Amino acid sequence: xxxxxxxxxxxxxxxxxxxxxxxxxxxxxxxxxxxxxxxxxxxxxxxxxxxxxxxxxxxxxxxxxxxxxxxxxxxxxxxxxxxxxxxxxxxxxxxxxxxxxxxxxxxxxxxxxxxxxxxxxxxxxxxxxxxxxxxxxxxxxxxxxxxxxxxxxxxxxxxxxxxxxxxxxxxxxxxxxxxxxxxxxxxxxxxxxxxxxxxxxxxxxxxxxxxxxxxxxxxxxxxxxxxxxxxxxxxxxxxxxxxxxxxxxxxxxxxxxxxxxxxxxxxxxxxxxxxxxxxxxxxxxxxxx
Numbered sequence: 610x611x612x613x614x615x616x617x618x619x620x621x622x623x624x625x626x627x628x629x630x631x632x633x634x635x636x637x638x639x640x641x642x643x644x645x646x647x648x649x650x651x652x653x654x655x656x657x658x659x660x661x662x663x664x665x666x667x668x669x670x671x672x673x674x675x676x677x678x679x680x681x682x683x684x685x686x687x688x689x690x691x692x693x694x695x696x697x698x699x700x701x702x703x704x705x706x707x708x709x710x711x712x713x714x715x716x717x718x719x720x721x722x723x724x725x726x727x728x729x730x731x732x733x734x735x736x737x738x739x740x741x742x743x744x745x746x747x748x749x750x751x752x753x754x755x756x757x758x759x760x761x762x763x764x765x766x767x768x769x770x771x772x773x774x775x776x777x778x779x780x781x782x783x784x785x786x787x788x789x790x791x792x793x794x795x796x797x798x799x800x801x802x803x804x805x806x807x808x809x810x811x812x813x814x815x816x817x818x819x820x821x822x823x824x825x826x827x828x829x830x831x832x833x834x835x836x837x838x839x840x841x842x843x844x845x846x847x848x849x850x851x852x853x854x855x856x857x858x859x860x861x862x863x864x865x866x867x868x869x870x871x872x873x874x875x876x877x878x879x880x881x882x883x884x885x886x887x888x889x890x891x892x893x894x895x896x897x898x
Contacts, residue, residue: 684768710781775794
């Protein structure tokens with residue numbers, strides 16, 4: 610087997626995409642054909658696999674970072690669609706969850722929106738922040754790449770869950786809410802869903818490249834140094850986040866609904882939902898061991 614064939618075989622084994630693999634093989638083939646000294650140097654035992662592995666590790670690192678940032682952009686579009694829809698809905702007046710076509714459908718939609726939005730916000734932001742923090746590193750440990758990909762994947766899944774809930778809400782209240790709001794919210798949500806699907810497909814393609822680089826993954830306390838005092842007490846982190854979100858939601862709902870009881874009800878639900886998400890996904894996103 611020639612050096613170039615061994616190089617291509619290792620790239621294929623590492624899951625490097627065909628277009629990138631063909632470009633690298635062509636570049637090295639031309640280089641070796643032109644330089645006799647390079648040809649002699651690259652024929653050393655194991656050199657092809659080592660160089661191919663290095664390229665794979667750098668590609669995996671770069672692709673994971675790009676995917677995280679693209680996901681954050683898609684989630685931002687979805688967040689804008691959600692916020693605009695909610696602001697206009699607040700002006701109209703929120704219909705009761707039992708005033709639509711189906712109470713179970715409304716409850717499913719609301720649950721998907723609340724849980725999905727929380728997970729998408731946390732996972733998408735943490736993935737993008739880690740990608741930005743480590744943007745100057747040529748290659749990352751495979752464990753860290755896996756962490757970024759996991760956060761990205763969870764953020765995308767949660768974002769799609771949120772937009773699905775928003776669409777279900779539109780369908781459930783199609784005979785209750787004004788046609789202009791239904792058209793506005795439905796079109797913005799469909800646009801946001803399209804962006805998330807595109808980001809998911811790009812992430813799936815990029816996640817195929819395999820890195821074997823050694824090193825730790827790090828955790829959320831590396832991403833947010835002020836929270837390092839809570840590293841040995843992750844449950845306190847979850848409680849602090851739930852208290853902060855619950856308080857903010859209570860105040861906002863109190864202002865929007867002019868009802869403290871309504872604010873407390875919504876704030877309490879948001880806090881409990883966040884604690885449930887923290888318990889289920891804390892290890893996956895590096896928030897607890």
